[in-house]
Amino acid sequence: MVLSVLAVVIFGIIVVLIGVYGYKFSKKTVADYMLAGRDIGKVVLFFYISMVLYSAWTIYGYPGILYLHGPPYVVFALSAHAAFAFVYFGIGPRMWGVGKLYGYASPLEFLEHRYESPWVRILTAVVLLAFIVPYVGIQAVGAGAGFNSFLGLPYSYGAIYISLLMAAVVIMGGMRTVAWLNVFLGSIFFVAFVGSLLWVIKVALPGGLTEAAQIVLAKNPEALSAPGPSGIWTPKAIFGLVVAGLTTAAWPHVMVGTMTARNVQAMRTFAILFLTLAGIFFYSFPTIYGSLVGPALIHGLVGKQADAVLQIVVGKFLPMWFGTFVLMAVVAAAMSTAGTQLMVSGVFISRDVLSKFTRREVSDAQMINWTRLSLFLVIFASLVLAFLRPTELGLFLTNIASPGFTQWLPLLLGALFWKRGNKYGAIAGLISGVVMLVAAWIYKPVALGFPPVVMATAVNTFMYLVVSLATAPVSENTKAKFFDALDDYLDDLARQAREKDLSKATGHSV
Amino acid sequence: MREMTKHGPGRVFIAVLALTLLFILFVLPFIASNKHLFFGWIPTVWFVCIIFLFVWAVACGIYLYRYWPYRDI
Numbered sequence: 001m002v003l004s005v006l007a008v009v010i011f012g013i014i015v016v017l018i019g020v021y022g023y024k025f026s027k028k029t030v031a032d033y034m035l036a037g038r039d040i041g042k043v044v045l046f047f048y049i050s051m052v053l054y055s056a057w058t059i060y061g062y063p064g065i066l067y068l069h070g071p072p073y074v075v076f077a078l079s080a081h082a083a084f085a086f087v088y089f090g091i092g093p094r095m096w097g098v099g100k101l102y103g104y105a106s107p108l109e110f111l112e113h114r115y116e117s118p119w120v121r122i123l124t125a126v127v128l129l130a131f132i133v134p135y136v137g138i139q140a141v142g143a144g145a146g147f148n149s150f151l152g153l154p155y156s157y158g159a160i161y162i163s164l165l166m167a168a169v170v171i172m173g174g175m176r177t178v179a180w181l182n183v184f185l186g187s188i189f190f191v192a193f194v195g196s197l198l199w200v201i202k203v204a205l206p207g208g209l210t211e212a213a214q215i216v217l218a219k220n221p222e223a224l225s226a227p228g229p230s231g232i233w234t235p236k237a238i239f240g241l242v243v244a245g246l247t248t249a250a251w252p253h254v255m256v257g258t259m260t261a262r263n264v265q266a267m268r269t270f271a272i273l274f275l276t277l278a279g280i281f282f283y284s285f286p287t288i289y290g291s292l293v294g295p296a297l298i299h300g301l302v303g304k305q306a307d308a309v310l311q312i313v314v315g316k317f318l319p320m321w322f323g324t325f326v327l328m329a330v331v332a333a334a335m336s337t338a339g340t341q342l343m344v345s346g347v348f349i350s351r352d353v354l355s356k357f358t359r360r361e362v363s364d365a366q367m368i369n370w371t372r373l374s375l376f377l378v379i380f381a382s383l384v385l386a387f388l389r390p391t392e393l394g395l396f397l398t399n400i401a402s403p404g405f406t407q408w409l410p411l412l413l414g415a416l417f418w419k420r421g422n423k424y425g426a427i428a429g430l431i432s433g434v435v436m437l438v439a440a441w442i443y444k445p446v447a448l449g450f451p452p453v454v455m456a457t458a459v460n461t462f463m464y465l466v467v468s469l470a471t472a473p474v475s476e477n478t479k480a481k482f483f484d485a486l487d488d489y490l491d492d493l494a495r496q497a498r499e500k501d502l503s504k505a506t507g508h509s510v
Numbered sequence: 511m512r513e514m515t516k517h518g519p520g521r522v523f524i525a526v527l528a529l530t531l532l533f534i535l536f537v538l539p540f541i542a543s544n545k546h547l548f549f550g551w552i553p554t555v556w557f558v559c560i561i562f563l564f565v566w567a568v569a570c571g572i573y574l575y576r577y578w579p580y581r582d583i
Contacts, residue, residue, distance in 0.1 A: 071553040072542050078559035079534060082566055086527075089570060090511045093580050210550035224553040226542035235539035238555075242535050264583035268574045275567040280560055292551060417512060487512065490580060497582035 004151055004324040011328050012165055015335070018184065019169040022177025030364045033174035033371065034105045034347050040179050040260045042269040047186040048179040048340070049257050049270060050278050053084060053248075054189060055337030056142020058286050059330050064306035066290025067298075070228025072238055074287050079245025081279030085271040087249045092258035092267040094416045097490045098482065099259040107255055107412065108352040114415040114482050116474050117423035118356055124408050125352040127434055128252045131404030132345050133378055137385030138401075139166075139338035144386060146330035149308040150315055150323055159386045162334055167379050169335070170342045171372045175260060178339040185332035192329035193285045196314050196322065197293065204297055204317045209288065212296040223295060240451030244402055247453055250409035251402070253344040264493075289313065338382075342375055349374035400441075403453035407433040410457070410464045418468075419479050425468025433460025519577035526569045534562050 026032050040048060065073045095107060104110045112121035140159040147158030169177055205211050216223045226233040233241075248254070261267050294309040297317070301309055314326045350370035355362055362370070410429050414421030436459045440452035447455045473479075514520030542555040552560075574581060 072555050074556045074559055075534075075538065075542075078556075078563055081563060082531075085566065085570065089574055089578075090514075093583070094512075208551075213547055213551040221545070224547065225545045226539075226555060233542065235542075238539035238542050239535060242538070246531075264580045268570075268578070268581065271574070272567055272570050275563050275570065279563045280567070287556060291553065291556075490513070490583070493583045494580050501582060 001151065001320075004320060004327070005153075007324045008151075008161070008328065008331070011331065012161065014184075015165050015181065016168045018181050019172040019177055022169070022173025022180065026174055026176060028365065028368065030105050030351075030367050031103075032176065033368050034343070034351070035099070035256075036174070036176035036179050036260045038100065038260060039262050040176075040257075040266065041262050042266045042273075044179050044183055045257070045261055045266050045270045046273050046277075047183040048260075049084065049088075049254060050274065050282075051182040051186045051189065051333065051336035052251070052253055052257070052340050053080065053278075053337075054186075054282075054333050056139050056146075056330060056334035057337075058333055059193075059310055060142045060145055060307040061138075062286050063290030063294055063310050064304075064308070066287065067294045067301065067306045067309045069230045069232055070223055070225070071287070071291040072226045072228055072233035073241065074291070075238055076241040076245040077283055077287070078279055079242045080248040081274060081283065083246045083249035084254060085275045085279075087254055088258060088261075088267040088271045088274070091249070091255070091413070091416060092261070093264050093490060094486065095255065095258040096261055096264065096267065097486055097493075098416075101486060101489050102481075104259070106347050106351050107252070107259065108348060110482075111411065111415055111426075114474070114478065115411075115421075115423040115426050116478055117427075120411070120423050120426050121352050122356055123427060123430060124411070125348040127407060127430060128405065129345060129348055131401050132252060132341050132348075133381050134385050135401040136338045136341045136345065136378060136382035139334035139341075140383055140386035142334045143331050145308055146311060146327050149311045150327045156387065158331075159383060162331055162338070163379050163383045163386075165331075166335055166338050166342060167376065170339050170346070171375050174368075175343050178336075178343055179260070181339065182336045185336040188325075188332045189329045189336075190282065192326045193282075196310075196318060196326050197285050197288060199322070200293060200297075200313055200317050205293065209292055212288075212292040215296040216292060219295070219299075224291065236449055237451070240454055243454050243457070244451060247406035247409065247457065248402055250406045250412070252348075252405060252408070253340045255412070256344050256347075257340075286310070342378055345378045346371040346375040349378070403437055403451075403456060404434075406453055406457050407437065407460055410461045414464060414468070415482070419483055420473055421464065421468045422471055422474050424471040425464040425466075428467040429460040429462075429464030432463040433457060436460070513579045517577070517579070519573060520579075523569055523573040523577070527566060530562055530565050534559070 031037055062077060098104060098110050108121045108125050111124060112118050140162050143162035144155035144158035147153045148155045169181055201208060213224065220229050223229045226238060258267060289310050294313055298309055298312055314323050350367060354370055407430055411426035433456045437452050437456035440447040440455055514524055538558055541558065544554040546554050548557045
């Protein structure tokens with residue numbers, strides 16, 4: 001017990017030292033603090049964005065839902081991998097290009113100029129913040145649950161521990177430090193996850209996963225297929241899971257990641273690695289834990305208890321020192337996701353909301369300080385929410401946070417790919433989508449039997465299209481700036497890169 | 511994605527992604543109740559998702575490295 005606590009303390013000190021190093025290294029400019037100087041390469045980008053998806057939810061929420069309701073829930077996670085990859089090869093190059101060409105530090109800044117309206121920017125920021133802050137809160141919930149189930153310490157200790165660490169890292173170091181830290185945290189996370197599963201199987205399931213499947217099926221023949229042990233996965237519900245997974249493309253912290261990439265090649269490599277190494281290979285491990293190993297070895301967990309199924313398996317079958325390592329993986333996963341979300345929240349508050357209400361020019365140093373102050377506020381708010389702990393982790397992500405993020409997707413895609421989209425459509429779509437979402441939570445029949453995100457996104461998209469077509473388009477200058485000029489910029493970069501490669505290959509300048 | 515729609519390989523790439531996506535959206539929900547376990551332990555619904563990601567990865571590997579106009583940026 002003492003050694004475990006000591007290990008957790010040492011882990012925390014290492015994290016803080018990385019934050020201090022990041023602070024010393026950073027250039028104290030807005031682009032460096034908020035977007036890591038737009039210089040994140042392939043490997044760091046892979047860890048940085050992977051660890052956005054792999055949060056405390058991957059350890060506590062996801063296996064818990066699989067344990068309770070069966071494997072069809074995997075559809076959400078794996079379609080989310082496809083969506084993340086799509087963001088980086090389908091949307092990413094234009095987001096990256098618009099950021100480089102016009103110097104934007106936030107996608108919302110782009111939306112303001114594209115739609116010729118500061119209100120699109122402010123409204124979108126407010127909506128995204130309303131959903132992102134609770135999501136930061138569930139990372140603290142994950143750490144609290146880990147401290148409680150493994151160390152036997154009060155839940156609040158874990159929540160406060162991770163909040164303090166997050167504050168130290170993001171406030172000092174900014175986005176570059178968060179990205180680097182994610183490499184360190186991701187390494188711990190992957191090793192602990194893969195190692196613990198292989199070890200548990202060796203110790204407790206000598207017949208391997210086939211034996212686990214047989215044990216699970218002997219208890220309940222419906223456990224490994226739809227509609228699952230609890231009977232909730234109807235075709236309509238699975239369709240909803242696919243849609244919910246695909247809508248993770250709208251997660252603001254994932255979208256901001258495209259603006260931090262060094263080049264388009266980094267995003268291309270990320271997309272393929274994320275589909276294969278992360279989606280097909282790595283995500284098998286939490287899936288196996290939740291749908292096979294957990295139900296085979298641990299019986300009778302209900303409701304929120306199931307969130308801790310992985311921790312309970314590890315605590316029961318592996319030595320305590322390895323359990324501590326797994327606990328650090330929980331903290332690593334929680335911190336990496338929360339760090340990225342916090343940075344994005346801080347940028348949205350300072351740059352996209354507060355700066356709109358001041359008439360004077362704001363220097364880089366002032367903007368960074370505003371962002372730091374915003375980060376303090378977000379951390380405090382998320383900690384309060386963590387103490388309230390309103391729902392199971394898995395359900396929070398799929399039912400509340402992700403559907404909420406989705407509501408800016410139509411206006412964002414429209415801004416990038418549809419010249420006819422305008423501010424009236426964007427605002428009408430966003431408001432109607434959020435209203436529909438809230439209405440469907442309060443009164444389920446409104447969603448016509450689909451998950452709330454499906455109807456809300458459909459209404460949002462419909463309103464965006466119809467209102468945009470019924471009202472005046474944006475000016476020709478704006479269209480030229482964000483479509484023709486952007487296309488020319490990217491085409492020029494591609495041509496220059498090809499000429500450079502050709503001159504390298506031939507040894508002559510072209 | 512605008513650049514993909516402007517040449518043949520890009521349109522084929524988008525078509526492959528779209529078709530697999532339609533399969534996952536509209537066919538998978540009805541075959542998820544299949545009780546067959548691949549290799550004795552992989553449930554059908556999960557196996558189909560893995561194949562889906564694999565097809566996307568292969569399509570991306572071919573298109574983004576050989577035909578994508580932005581492949582050198």
